[in-house]
Amino acid sequence: MSQPAASAASSASSARSFLGASDARTPAARLGVAVVHDLVSAIVTGEVPAGESLPPEGTLSAHFGVSRTVVRESVKRIEEKGLVTVVQGRGTRVEPADSWNMLDPVVLGALVENDDSLGVLDELATVRSALEGSMSADAARRRSDADVAALRHALDHMAETIADGEAYSQADVDFHFLVMAFSGNRLAENITRVLFQRARESIRFTGAPTDEAFRATLDEHRRILDAIEAGDAAEAEAAMRAHIVDAWQRRRLPNAKHG
Numbered sequence: 215m216s217q218p219a220a221s222a223a224s225s226a227s228s229a230r231s232f233l234g235a236s237d238a239r240t241p242a243a244r245l246g247v248a249v250v251h252d253l254v255s256a257i258v259t260g261e262v263p264a265g266e267s268l269p270p271e272g273t274l275s276a277h278f279g280v281s282r283t284v285v286r287e288s289v290k291r292i293e294e295k296g297l298v299t300v301v302q303g304r305g306t307r308v309e310p311a312d313s314w315n316m317l318d319p320v321v322l323g324a325l326v327e328n329d330d331s332l333g334v335l336d337e338l339a340t341v342r343s344a345l346e347g348s349m350s351a352d353a354a355r356r357r358s359d360a361d362v363a364a365l366r367h368a369l370d371h372m373a374e375t376i377a378d379g380e381a382y383s384q385a386d387v388d389f390h391f392l393v394m395a396f397s398g399n400r401l402a403e404n405i406t407r408v409l410f411q412r413a414r415e416s417i418r419f420t421g422a423p424t425d426e427a428f429r430a431t432l433d434e435h436r437r438i439l440d441a442i443e444a445g446d447a448a449e450a451e452a453a454m455r456a457h458i459v460d461a462w463q464r465r466r467l468p469n470a471k472h473g
Contacts, residue, residue: 319408340459354450354451422465
């Protein structure tokens, strides 16, 4: 088979796989945002693998029940996220994962949403522990009396709400965001907020924490605060790193598939 014919056959195979998974969508409910979501999901799950081409514009238009204009704009959006490259005369080629903007909320959301093995969330915990550990050290170096008072108030609020899972979890988040803000590292804070907030939308990340887990988390936050208040940057970093890794291991679902 010639190379062009092989390429065409490969693209046709991808199109059949991609389009065979579901029925055409209702236009009113499946416009731009939903089309982008479905295309991103198809790519991050490997349904359309790197090096392959997306189905032609007309085929996508019919599948999603939207106009070619909506498809064209949606493809442009996923190209901006680094997932595809539009090659004149050759279609829309899927790029390898190292080209993706994984901090993009849609891309990160699709990765977490389809993370059956929890590998992405494992990586997220590692990155968070490094970034938040560094920010905790900075917060310890820069702390003021007002900073410590605000963190103390946040910790007290955690203790007060420990019997209310939802309120306690929000108080936990508030504590972390204060530490980030007091670090003065705006770039690390921004990256970590994106990772944290997107991950929290997944039940795989939040798990089903127990009262014992809440108490352990409270003790870990107290250790972080004590280190920041003492101005001990090394201990603040170590305490935050250990907390994030340990808290994730407590929440991690034991029945996750390992790839």
